[in-house]
Amino acid sequence: MPKLTVNGVTREVDADPEMPLLWAIRDHLNLTGTKYGCGIAQCGACTVLLDGQPVRSCQTRIGDVAEARITTIEGVSGRVAEAVQAAWRKLDVVQCGYCQSGQIVSAIGLLTENKAPSDADIDGAMDGNVCRCGTYQRIRAAIHDAARSLA
Secondary structure, eight states: OOEEEETTEEEEOOSOTTSBHHHIIIIISOOOSSOOSOSSSSSOTTEEEETTEEEEGGGOBGGGOTTSEEEOGGGOOSHHHHHHHHHHHHTTOOSSOTTHHHHHHHHHHHHHHOSSOOHHHHHHHHTTOOOTTOOHHHHHHHHHHHHHHHO
């Protein structure tokens, strides 16, 4: 039975090691902030942090991440996470909200590694995070705002 450390808590998950991490998080751990979007790692709705790096949980098998630290939208914390969340609220980024957990987690991953990203850096880090409502300009502005608050 695989053990997963999610949001700082280690738990055994009664599931096949081949199960996608997304379903373990949602169905076994009841953390529903991470969303299912496409199932083929192309939309970013399922993004979580794996040892601090953004990954698509729909294509990550639980058997491959037993030793890793997994952070979902419910578990993000710290100075970078607070800056990103504050910028999202300040600039009213969210429209429908479905993609936002993946967008926020990806932005936290970016700003943890790069405190002063350019537009190109943001575009590269956020590539593959689809927003059906088209809030990309507000997302980029919020990432710049969060970076300024971290400076």
